[in-house]
Amino acid sequence: MSEQPDRGFEDRLRTAEHRQKPPAPTGSAGNTTGSALGIGLRVGIELVSALAAAVGIGWLLDRWLHTTPVFIGVFVLLGGAAGVMNVYRVMGPRK
Amino acid sequence: MAAANGGEPTIDALGQFKLYSLAGPLDFTQSNLMMVVGAALTLALLYFGMRPRAIVPGRLQAAAELAYKFIYDMCIDQVGPEGRKFFPFVFTLFFFVLMGNLLGIIPYSFTYTSHIAVTGALALMVVVLVTIVAIRENGARFFTEYFFPKGAPVALAPLIIPIEVISYLSRIVSLSVRLFANMVAGHVMFAVFATFTILLANSGMLGHVVGPAVGLLPIAVNIALVGFELLVACLQAYVFAILTCIYLHDAVHLH
Numbered sequence: 001m002s003e004q005p006d007r008g009f010e011d012r013l014r015t016a017e018h019r020q021k022p023p024a025p026t027g028s029a030g031n032t033t034g035s036a037l038g039i040g041l042r043v044g045i046e047l048v049s050a051l052a053a054a055v056g057i058g059w060l061l062d063r064w065l066h067t068t069p070v071f072i073g074v075f076v077l078l079g080g081a082a083g084v085m086n087v088y089r090v091m092g093p094r095k
Numbered sequence: 096m097a098a099a100n101g102g103e104p105t106i107d108a109l110g111q112f113k114l115y116s117l118a119g120p121l122d123f124t125q126s127n128l129m130m131v132v133g134a135a136l137t138l139a140l141l142y143f144g145m146r147p148r149a150i151v152p153g154r155l156q157a158a159a160e161l162a163y164k165f166i167y168d169m170c171i172d173q174v175g176p177e178g179r180k181f182f183p184f185v186f187t188l189f190f191f192v193l194m195g196n197l198l199g200i201i202p203y204s205f206t207y208t209s210h211i212a213v214t215g216a217l218a219l220m221v222v223v224l225v226t227i228v229a230i231r232e233n234g235a236r237f238f239t240e241y242f243f244p245k246g247a248p249v250a251l252a253p254l255i256i257p258i259e260v261i262s263y264l265s266r267i268v269s270l271s272v273r274l275f276a277n278m279v280a281g282h283v284m285f286a287v288f289a290t291f292t293i294l295l296a297n298s299g300m301l302g303h304v305v306g307p308a309v310g311l312l313p314i315a316v317n318i319a320l321v322g323f324e325l326l327v328a329c330l331q332a333y334v335f336a337i338l339t340c341i342y343l344h345d346a347v348h349l350h
Contacts, residue, residue, distance in 0.1 A: 045276075049269035054261045075261070081254075082261035086269075089262075 039091075046090055047083035054079025106294075108286040112209055112279070126207040133194030133207075162190075166336065173340035177232075177347050181340075184224065188217065189336035196278060196328030200321060208331075209278040211271060218270035221339050222263075229346035240349050270338060277331050281324045288313040288320065 058075030062068045114124040144159030152160055166186045170178035192208055199206025207213050229237045242259040243252060295310035 042273075045269050045273050046265075049272060050261055050265040052268050053265035057261065057264070075257075078254075078257050079261055079265075082258045082265060085258055085262050086265060 042090060043087050046086040050083035050086050051076070051079040054082060106287055106290045108283040108290075111282060111286055114210075125205045126210065126213070129195065129198055129205045129207050130191075133191060133198055136194055136198075137190040162186075169337060169340055173337060174344045174347060178340065178343070181228075181343050185336050185339055185343075188221070188339060189332055192217070192274065192335045193329065193332035196332055197325075199278065199282065200324050200328065206278050206282060208274055209282055211275045214271040214275040215267070217274075217335075218267045221270060221342065222267050225339075225342045225346045228343060229349070232347050233349060237346075237349065241345075266338075266342060270335065274331050274335055277327055281320070281327055284320055285317060285324075288317045292317075 054075040055072060058072035058079075061071040061075075065071070114126055117123050117125060117128055140155070140162070141159050144155040147153060147156055149156060163186070166189055167179075167182055170182045170185055172178075174181060195206060195208035195213075198204050199209065229241065233240070242256050242263070244255075247255055291313035292310040295313070296307045298306045
């Protein structure tokens, strides 16, 4: 007996909440739970950008200290690790 | 786009991104013009949208209120209660990027977010602001705790600290490249498919009827692409804003 009005209210609340939601294109994807292509692109960009930043730092350090192959070699490895770290931050469990 | 004058017609997909000055010696390019237009449109939406101050909003007021509420909720959800302070910044950033992406879809206009100089400057601004916020909120703890998490073995410090620093700096690259690459890719596809139409129409393939008829196919693809680009435009603006919020969250709460 008390079931009926309760469910009616829940339904109405849900539809009301649904109506309050922002328009689809801004809210639907783009977060960590996106399409497979979206996830792939995001992971790829995270990996490559960490590597690019690391190579940039290594190259600048080498140019500054005149030690050409040393820092760029070290930072390529560190950049790869940082890239994996970035991917873990994106895909891993939320704290 | 296609240079069909006499010589071999070619696909020039990147020519559309060339800047030219609109005011002669003053370096005011079409990119800057679109930035001004975008800013004016945003202000117009908010000003004229909120003008009626109706309890039951009309369409324009609803759009302005939804935009406000959407970004406000994003700030609060992602950053926490401190997010209110950053709302104006995130709102401005979101609309600047959104307007750049959306205005670029209009034919004969220009996508200012398709230049890495613009997106790079935006990303640099975000990271510098995030760093300032982190230092203001946490003082010296930012340097010790952010780049070297508590509880990690000290022996690993020479490995962890460079990795964290690189990871931090790579945000500038990833934030700028993501937006820039999405915009460039979309507009290159527009140009390529539009050029296909011109090439097919000019080809004289199988008489002068079949070529133009086949040329309608790339136009159909382009129409679908416009819809897709609309999605990408909104999505990339959203991603830019929400990543800014996530970085601000990290800055305030140190991970």
